[in-house]
Each structure stands twice: as C-alpha cells, then as structure tokens.
Amino acid sequence: MPALVxxxxxxxxxxxxxxxSPDRTALWAEPQDHLDLTFEGLAGSVHxxxxxxxxxxxxxxxxxxxxxxxxxQLSILCAQELAAIAAQMGLDTVDPARLxxxxxxxxxxDFTHVxxxxxxxxxxxxxxxxxxxxxxxxxxxxxxxxxxxxxxxGFKSAAQGRRGVTAWVQRPGRIRLGDSLRLHxxxxxxxQP
Numbered sequence: 702m703p704a705l706v707x708x709x710x711x712x713x714x715x716x717x718x719x720x721x722s723p724d725r726t727a728l729w730a731e732p733q734d735h736l737d738l739t740f741e742g743l744a745g746s747v748h749x750x751x752x753x754x755x756x757x758x759x760x761x762x763x764x765x766x767x768x769x770x771x772x773x774q775l776s777i778l779c780a781q782e783l784a785a786i787a788a789q790m791g792l793d794t795v796d797p798a799r800l801x802x803x804x805x806x807x808x809x810x811d812f813t814h815v816x817x818x819x820x821x822x823x824x825x826x827x828x829x830x831x832x833x834x835x836x837x838x839x840x841x842x843x844x845x846x847x848x849x850x851x852x853x854x855g856f857k858s859a860a861q862g863r864r865g866v867t868a869w870v871q872r873p874g875r876i877r878l879g880d881s882l883r884l885h886x887x888x889x890x891x892x893q894p
Contacts, residue, residue, distance in 0.1 A: 714879060717733040718732050728840045750771050755769045773867040775804060780806065782864075791852065812865065813863055814834065
C-alpha cells in the first residue's frame with residue numbers, strides 16, 4: 702500500500718520567485734517565469750543547499766548555527782491566504798516578493814494547514830515535500846514597510862495561520878508559471894496522543 706495518497710486537489714502556480722540577497726531588511730524575491738529545482742533547492746537562492754545552519758525555529762532541538770538538513774529550501778504561499786493577509790492589513794495586495802516567497806499557488810483550500818510530509822507534484826515529475834507551516838516573522842514586515850510605510854507592523858498577526866509552508870525538493874525538475882501541482886497526502890490517521 703502506498704504511503705502517500707494522491708488527492709483530487711490540484712493547484713495552479715500563479716507566481717514564482719528566488720531570494721538572492723541575504724539582506725533581510727529589504728527582503729525581496731526576484732520574480733521568475735520558471736524554477737529549476739535541484740536537490741540543492743533553487744540555484745542562486747539564499748535558502749538553497751542540502752544543509753543549512755539551524756535557526757531560532759529549531760532551537761529546542763539544536764543550538765543555533767548547527768548544521769542540519771535544509772527542509773526550508775522553498776516558501777510556498779496560497780493566493781487566497783495572501784489576499785486575506787492583505788485585507789487584514791488594510792492593503793489591496795501584498796507582493797509575494799516582499800515575503801521572500803518561492804511560489805504562490807491557487808486552488809488548495811486551507812493550504813497552510815495541509816499535513817506535513819504532503820507532496821506537491823508537477824506533470825514534469827518535479828516533487829516538493831511540505832515540511833510544515835511557515836511561521837510569520839518580522840523580516841517581511843520590514844520589507845512591506847518599504848512600499849507601504851507603517852503597514853508592515855500588521856503583517857505578523859495578519860499572517861498567523863496563513864503564511865504558507867516551507868518545502869524541500871524530493872525530485873528535481875522544472876516548474877513553470879501556470880503549471881498544475883497535484884497534492885499527495887500521507888495515508889495515516891491524525892496523531893491522537
């Protein structure tokens with residue numbers, strides 16, 4: 702029996718980008734028309750690589766700076782959740798480039814809360830493994846303030862439960878704007894301790 706179950710849920714890729722500058726104050730993902738995924742993630746991305754230095758997000762498991770596997774190669778957002786973030790912040794839109802996004806998709810409801818270890822697979826075979834919900838942080842707020850002064854402070858609360866997910870590349874390949882990604886979920890019951 703397969704460990705992952707293909708679902709009827711698909712998403713359309715509506716935006717792609719790569720963060721190339723380590724400057725978090727001016728956080729910016731350069732828009733792309735396609736992403737070439739490798740086991741290292743995205744070539745030229747500050748979030749790329751098979752390993753990374755651990756950060757405050759995993760300090761309960763590892764001292765900050767410890768070399769660990771990079772499960773945060775990509776940041777994937779949902780168009781509907783991005784629109785809800787903008788509305789709560791009193792903005793018409795929030796540019797995903799200002800959030801350091803790698804990808805925005807449209808079509809999977811409650812996307813931020815899909816089960817960890819789910820897969821998004823393109824027709825090319827390129828496959829992304831969802832690690833977990835991407836927690837809101839202050840870096841996007843600083844970047845948003847550059848184009849909407851005073852509005853960035855509302856990002857963290859507006860993005861709570863809507864910030865999308867982090868992911869890593871399981872199978873290399875190309876993903877283009879307009880591609881369809883199929884959601885595969887783990888075939889297990891929810892944890893009930």
